Amino acid sequence: MDIRYNISDHNFEQCLKCTICTVYCPVVQVNPDFPGPKQAGPDGERFRMKFPDMADTSLKYCMNCKRCEVACPSGVRIGDIIQTARIKDKKTHVKLRDAILANTDIVGTMATMAAPVVNSVIKLRPVKKLMDSVMKIDSRRTFPDYSQQTFEKWFRKYAMKTQSTYDRQVTYFHGCYVNYNYPQLGKDLVKIMNAAGYGVNLMEHEKCCGIALISNGLIKQAKWQAGKNMDGIRKSVLEDNRTVISTSSTCILTMRDEYPHLLGIDNKDVREQIDMATRFLYRLIDEKKITLIFRSDYKKRVAYHSPCHLDKLGWEIYSVGLLRMIEGVDLMILDSNCCGIGGSYGFKKENYDVSQKVGEPLFRQIEQVNPDFVATDCETCKWQIEMSTSARVKNPISVIAEALDVEATYKANLKNQR
Amino acid sequence: MKENTFDVIIIGGGITGAGTARDCALRGLKVLLLERFDYTAGATSRNHGLLHSGARYAMTDPESAGECIRENLILKKIAPNCVEENGGLFISLPEDDISFHDQFIIKCREAGINAKEIDPDEAIRMEPSVNPDIRAAVAVPDGSVDPFRLTMANILDARNHGAITKVYHKVVDLIREKENIIGITAYSTTEKRLEKYYAPVTINAGGIWGHAIAQLAGININMYPAKGALLIFGHRVNNVVINRCRKPSDADILVPGDTISLIGTTSSRVPYGQIDNMFVTPEEVDLLLREGQKLAPTLKTTRILRAYAGVRPLIAKDNDPTGRNISRGIVLLDHKKRDGLGGFITITGGKLMTYRLMAEMATDLVCEKLHRKSSCSTASLLLPGSGKSEEKSSKNLKRTFVFSPPVRKERAHRFGELAVRMNMDGKNDSSLICECENVTVGEVKFAIRNLDATDLISLRRRTRIGMGTCQGELCSCRAAGLLADNTENILKVREDLRDFLNERWKGIRPISWGDTLRETQFSSWLYNGVCDLGTIKENKTTDI
Numbered sequence: 001m002d003i004r005y006n007i008s009d010h011n012f013e014q015c016l017k018c019t020i021c022t023v024y025c026p027v028v029q030v031n032p033d034f035p036g037p038k039q040a041g042p043d044g045e046r047f048r049m050k051f052p053d054m055a056d057t058s059l060k061y062c063m064n065c066k067r068c069e070v071a072c073p074s075g076v077r078i079g080d081i082i083q084t085a086r087i088k089d090k091k092t093h094v095k096l097r098d099a100i101l102a103n104t105d106i107v108g109t110m111a112t113m114a115a116p117v118v119n120s121v122i123k124l125r126p127v128k129k130l131m132d133s134v135m136k137i138d139s140r141r142t143f144p145d146y147s148q149q150t151f152e153k154w155f156r157k158y159a160m161k162t163q164s165t166y167d168r169q170v171t172y173f174h175g176c177y178v179n180y181n182y183p184q185l186g187k188d189l190v191k192i193m194n195a196a197g198y199g200v201n202l203m204e205h206e207k208c209c210g211i212a213l214i215s216n217g218l219i220k221q222a223k224w225q226a227g228k229n230m231d232g233i234r235k236s237v238l239e240d241n242r243t244v245i246s247t248s249s250t251c252i253l254t255m256r257d258e259y260p261h262l263l264g265i266d267n268k269d270v271r272e273q274i275d276m277a278t279r280f281l282y283r284l285i286d287e288k289k290i291t292l293i294f295r296s297d298y299k300k301r302v303a304y305h306s307p308c309h310l311d312k313l314g315w316e317i318y319s320v321g322l323l324r325m326i327e328g329v330d331l332m333i334l335d336s337n338c339c340g341i342g343g344s345y346g347f348k349k350e351n352y353d354v355s356q357k358v359g360e361p362l363f364r365q366i367e368q369v370n371p372d373f374v375a376t377d378c379e380t381c382k383w384q385i386e387m388s389t390s391a392r393v394k395n396p397i398s399v400i401a402e403a404l405d406v407e408a409t410y411k412a413n414l415k416n417q418r
Numbered sequence: 419m420k421e422n423t424f425d426v427i428i429i430g431g432g433i434t435g436a437g438t439a440r441d442c443a444l445r446g447l448k449v450l451l452l453e454r455f456d457y458t459a460g461a462t463s464r465n466h467g468l469l470h471s472g473a474r475y476a477m478t479d480p481e482s483a484g485e486c487i488r489e490n491l492i493l494k495k496i497a498p499n500c501v502e503e504n505g506g507l508f509i510s511l512p513e514d515d516i517s518f519h520d521q522f523i524i525k526c527r528e529a530g531i532n533a534k535e536i537d538p539d540e541a542i543r544m545e546p547s548v549n550p551d552i553r554a555a556v557a558v559p560d561g562s563v564d565p566f567r568l569t570m571a572n573i574l575d576a577r578n579h580g581a582i583t584k585v586y587h588k589v590v591d592l593i594r595e596k597e598n599i600i601g602i603t604a605y606s607t608t609e610k611r612l613e614k615y616y617a618p619v620t621i622n623a624g625g626i627w628g629h630a631i632a633q634l635a636g637i638n639i640n641m642y643p644a645k646g647a648l649l650i651f652g653h654r655v656n657n658v659v660i661n662r663c664r665k666p667s668d669a670d671i672l673v674p675g676d677t678i679s680l681i682g683t684t685s686s687r688v689p690y691g692q693i694d695n696m697f698v699t700p701e702e703v704d705l706l707l708r709e710g711q712k713l714a715p716t717l718k719t720t721r722i723l724r725a726y727a728g729v730r731p732l733i734a735k736d737n738d739p740t741g742r743n744i745s746r747g748i749v750l751l752d753h754k755k756r757d758g759l760g761g762f763i764t765i766t767g768g769k770l771m772t773y774r775l776m777a778e779m780a781t782d783l784v785c786e787k788l789h790r791k792s793s794c795s796t797a798s799l800l801l802p803g804s805g806k807s808e809e810k811s812s813k814n815l816k817r818t819f820v821f822s823p824p825v826r827k828e829r830a831h832r833f834g835e836l837a838v839r840m841n842m843d844g845k846n847d848s849s850l851i852c853e854c855e856n857v858t859v860g861e862v863k864f865a866i867r868n869l870d871a872t873d874l875i876s877l878r879r880r881t882r883i884g885m886g887t888c889q890g891e892l893c894s895c896r897a898a899g900l901l902a903d904n905t906e907n908i909l910k911v912r913e914d915l916r917d918f919l920n921e922r923w924k925g926i927r928p929i930s931w932g933d934t935l936r937e938t939q940f941s942s943w944l945y946n947g948v949c950d951l952g953t954i955k956e957n958k959t960t961d962i
Contacts, residue, residue: 006707007932008721013652016937017853017888035822043853046677046887047824049654058822074936 012081014074015042021068021078026338027061030357034061037068040085041078048085059086061354063342064215065308066253080261087219087262094217097135101344102216105208105225108180111146119145138352142387144181144379151183155202159190166199170280171236173229173246173255176208177379185247188401189277195406196281196290197413201242203232209251212344214262226259230267237273244270245277247397249310249377250343252276256313276310278377278396279318285325291412298328298403303371304396305334305362305385307378319377319396326403332369337362341384356388363388375399423616424450424582426784427602429589429631430623431455432462433565433770436572437777437796438623443579444799445781445792450615451573451581452604454588454627456876458569461625462770463879464696464728466648466682467675469493469501469561469771473508473533474661474671476525477518482747482769483529489772490559493568496774497801499834500568504674506560506659507541508533509552511712514664519554522663526558533558545658547714560659562675565770566879567832570869571801572773578802585870587613592620592634598760599635608872619784622764626693626731632764637757639764643693644730647702648682649710649929652721652887655679660713669709672717677855677886681710681717688729698725698928721933723887724925733767748772750779761787805835828856840864851900852893854886862900874898874918889922891941895949916951 008014015038022028022036034040035058048054059082068078100107111118121127122143132139151174163169170193178186190200205228213222233255236242246252256274259265267274284290304323306316323331340359345351366374366389373392374385382393394402426442428435431453439451453459472486493501510519526533534557541555542548548555573583584606591603593614601616624631629641654674662670673680684702703725710717733749749767753759765780778794785792807830825848829837840860841847847860865871865880874894877883883897884890894915902911919941926938946952 006718006720006722008652009719010653010721013721013887014933015887016933016940017892018940019892033822035825039822039850039853044824046653046854047828047856049657050677051824051827052657054824054827056823074933 011075011077012042012045015072015076016074017043018073020071020073021076024067024071026065026067026340026358027063027354031061031354034058037062037078037082041068041081042076044085045081048088055089056085059089061351062086063338063340063345063351063355063358065338065342066312067308067338070311077261083214083262086217087214095136097137097348098216098344099218100135101137101347102212102218103208104176104180104212108146108176112148112150112180115146115148132349136349137347138349140352141347142383144177144383146180147183149183151179151186152202154183154187155190159187159200162194163199163201166194166197168197169199169201169240169242171201171203171233171240171242171244172277173203173206173209173244173251175246175248175251175379177248182379185395185398188395188398189247191401191406192281192292192397192404195404195409195413196284196292197410201236201240203229203244204235205232209254210263211250211254211258214254214258215343215345219263223263223265226255226263226265229255230259230265230270233267233270233274237270243273243275243280245275245280247277247377247395248379249276249307249313249315250380253309253313276313276315276318276377278322279315281400282318282321291409292325292400293405293408293412294326294328294403295405296328298326299330300328300372300399300403301330301332302399303332303334303366303369303374303391305339305366305374305376305381306336307376307381308338310377311336316377319375322400323375323396326400328403329399332371334362334365334369334374337365339381339384341380343380346380346384355384359384359388366391420616422614424448425617425619425788426450427452427615427617427620428623429602429621430625430628431457431569431573431583431585432460432623432625433458433569433572433773434625434765434768434776435621435623436569436576437773438621438765438780439576439581439583440572440579441774441777441781441794441796442784443576443581444795445785445790447784447788447790449576449581450617451576451583452587452589452602452615453583453585454607456585456879457573457870458566458879460627461728461731462565462569464648464726465565465646465770466671466673466680467562467565467770468659468671468673469563470769471506471533471558471560472529472531473506473522473526473556473558473560474666476529476531476533477522478666479747480525480529482772483526483531485748485772485775486769487529487531487559489775490561492774492797493563493771494561496797496799497568497571497804499803499832500564500571500801502562502675503559504561504658505544506558506661507545507548508556508558508661508663509541509548509713510554510663511549512551512553514553514662516554518665519556519663523556526556531558545656545660547656547716548660549712549715554663556663560661562659562673563771564676566882567803568773568801570880571803574802574869583870585872585876589631589634592631592762594635597758599762617761619761619763619787621780621784622762623766623780625766626729628731628764628766629690632753635753635759635762637753637759637762639733639751639766641766642732643688643690644732645686645688645696645727646683646730647698647706647725647727648680649703649706649725650723651679651681651717652723653677653679655714655716655720662713667709669706670713672710672713676882678723681706681713693729696727696729697924698727700928702727703928721887722929723889723934724922725928726925731766748776748779750776750783752783803832803834803836806830807834807837825850825856825858829858829861833861836864851896852881852883852886854888854893855882857881857883857893859900862897866901866904873914874901875914875921877901878918884918884922888937889926889941890919891937891944894918895945912951913954915945915949916954919945919951
């Protein structure tokens with residue numbers, strides 16, 4: 001028992017009260033009911049220890065963007081503290097609406113079965129009004145379209161057979177958005193990886209990463225799904241020696257950091273092999289293991305928006321770096337500003353106004369820049385920006401796929417392999 | 419009756435003086451209370467804040483044990499906003515004598531304390547932070563008490579019943595007429611003048627400083643200043659009081675109180691000359707940490723906020739020149755009987771949480787001397803702040819700042835029915851001054867207007883500003899701004915700010931390492947660098 005080592009191992013005690021987190025919080029500036037990350041996080045923690053039964057309703061205003069954590073000079077995991085407090089607060093009972101917003105897998109499976117009907121019905125004004133008044137899902141919100149064919153179905157039908165012909169292999173965690181709403185992004189990734197000489201595999205029994213379950217308080221289910229995903233990731237990384245990549249920054253952040261921090265699921269053994277597709281590609285190019293060759297006739301003005309969760313990972317540099325490699329892209333980096341959607345947060349009626357106010361500076365800048373399109377790594381940012389501005393939004397992977405000279409790239413990488 | 423004539427003068431604004439003032443005022447006496455510095459400035463605020471069940475004294479001092487459990491139940495009833503019913507554990511570790519434990523339970527029951535032997539596993543469930551190696555555990559009705567709030571509740575109630583209370587009035591002489599004390603001469607440190615007050619009875623409730631007050635009358639009281647050092651941890655480590663089940667020794671009580679936990683104490687005799695200058699030594703910090711970890715191992719990796727020390731007013735049983743026979747019990751001295759000097763009473767010894775009983779005993783004696791027949795009602799009359807808060811939820815409040823549920827809950831908990839009065843000026847009164855302790859503008863204004871808070875240090879005692887993890891980093895300049903609104907002497911507020919931060923540093927210094935040191939450094943940059951406080955010259959006023 002050596003007293004010389006009395007150093008705190010409580011993360012919240014490392015807070016020096018400098019309040020930088022609150023300055024960077026997008027919610028606190030537009031919603032006076034949110035006391036801000038410092039008060040709700042490390043400060044609140046001391047009061048939660050004093051009143052263990054206290055239900056703090058102000059915590060639900062946190063949209064879990066994690067900008068506070070990026071800003072904190074002391075490494076306090078403020079967002080995690082707030083989310084953990086919400087999870088512990090058992091008094092919050094889960095509403096039907098929240099359960100529907102959180103269960104992207106089930107809702108997605110059902111919606112894709114009747115995609116054309118769902119897509120048009122959900123746009124009808126009476127339906128929107130009904131959802132608004134009964135479910136408290138804001139009627140002003142635009143829903144993403146569902147695809148008739150899931151990505152998984154397409155992949156099994158058209159792409160799977162040829163993948164084993166490539167020397168090197170990766171596993172693709174497509175996530176719910178690619179699977180149910182926008183399979184094209186997944187197809188774009190397969191196209192790039194194949195051209196670079198990589199075969200693409202799906203994970204065994206992929207489940208939704210669970211972020212929406214976590215933020216809506218469905219922890220038991222989140223843990224179950226995380227467990228399934230970890231089994232798949234471990235098989236891919238440890239048995240098959242394949243890195244798991246994804247095109248969604250939020251799925252990656254969830255599996256790398258939220259699993260251990262919020263769900264208590266240890267992922268140390270494979271965490272470094274859970275990667276963003278852009279970072280994976282950039283580093284391969286940087287190490288001269290692959291080459292990407294772009295079409296000379298591709299000319300676009302692109303504005304890049306970095307999603308909060310990619311900021312938290314510190315990885316926007318890879319997406320930006322890749323886009324810069326395309327000669328014909330005139331790239332403009334938008335100011336780092338939360339778009340306001342916060343996943344399912346912005347769909348809720350009570351958050352709609354806050355959500356739009358948070359995104360306001362970003363929307364204004366996009367209109368001023370007036371690019372051919374906006375590039376961003378997050379699907380919910382895409383919905384929000386497309387709904388709130390006149391711009392179209394693409395994932396950097398889709399931009400690369402568009403600009404890629406597939407033939408030339410394929411040939412160049414054949415040489416690389418030899 | 420003249421303006422400066424009273425039925426009774428009480429010297430000392432600690433819990434004993436405050437409680438006595440209330441009791442006397444409730445019994446219809448005209449009361450004057452004088453305090454040389456500020457309320458709660460002495461031993462009242464420098465202890466564990468433990469609401470004893472009495473179990474601690476069951477083995478050695480059954481009389482004190484009985485007093486404790488009776489007062490424990492009374493305080494829970496009359497001042498629910500000042501006490502926390504946390505419950506307590508007496509734990510036996512492998513190295514402790516288990517026969518003590520068996521005897522302990524019997525003695526507790528004899529004293530009327532509801533002590534229950536519980537299974538070690540159950541004890542761990544009850545308090546997960548407890549040392550998992552415990553061999554035996556006893557549950558007792560311990561709790562914690564907020565000495566600041568309790569004292570001020572007594573002062574408020576005394577005033578509500580006509581008492582006059584004055585801070586920064588130091589008694590410099592006792593006015594003697596033949597063999598009686600008929601009044602006192604006090605020096606007002608703020609007005610810088612001598613004032614005379616008269617009363618047929620004067621009560622010396624000066625705690626350890628009562629020794630010097632008695633000397634003014636040429637009377638000697640044998641007191642033994644015993645220093646006790648304590649450490650404050652940054653957050654609540656435990657929610658149940660943890661005691662070591664053995665003969666009282668160093669660092670064997672861990673008390674959760676408000677947002678923090680306290681480990682203490684040490685015990686060492688100090689010379690009289692040192693009682694106004696208490697500091698904690700590195701050896702004491704080491705000892706507290708080493709022993710404290712045996713109660714709750716997590717103390718090893720918990721941030722320490724500060725260290726402080728107090729002086730117990732221990733008193734030798736009369737006519738024992740050796741001083742060995744030291745009592746921790748209540749001592750009421752009628753100097754007429756003891757020394758042949760009329761009109762002068764000393765009430766001392768005892769404990770924070772037996773103050774009410776001490777006050778009752780002293781007031782009974784006063785009434786006897788004044789030939790008044792009236793009985794004590796303090797055991798049943800509720801103290802101010804013990805009612806329910808009727809403050810409305812944030813939605814109904816006019817405001818421009820956040821009034822989040824924890825802030826509201828905290829305010830209701832601290833002030834009860836008085837909470838509505840914290841919103842005197844409307845919208846800004848719900849915004850926070852101290853973010854660590856959730857102290858609002860309204861509370862600070864209330865303390866300035868109604869609780870004699872004249873500087874930052876007294877504001878801290880009234881409201882908890884500067885007591886949290888940042889130790890004044892954010893709140894002190896904000897509170898100084900509110901003080902400046904209420905004074906014309908702005909420069910004095912600046913000096914106040916410096917003194918306050920230095921006072922905070924005094925307690926941080928013995929434990930300044932790790933995050934606490936980083937935070938102090940940040941604070942120092944803010945106040946020296948941005949606010950330029952370092953250039954104000956030190957001019958400590960040392961008038962008498």
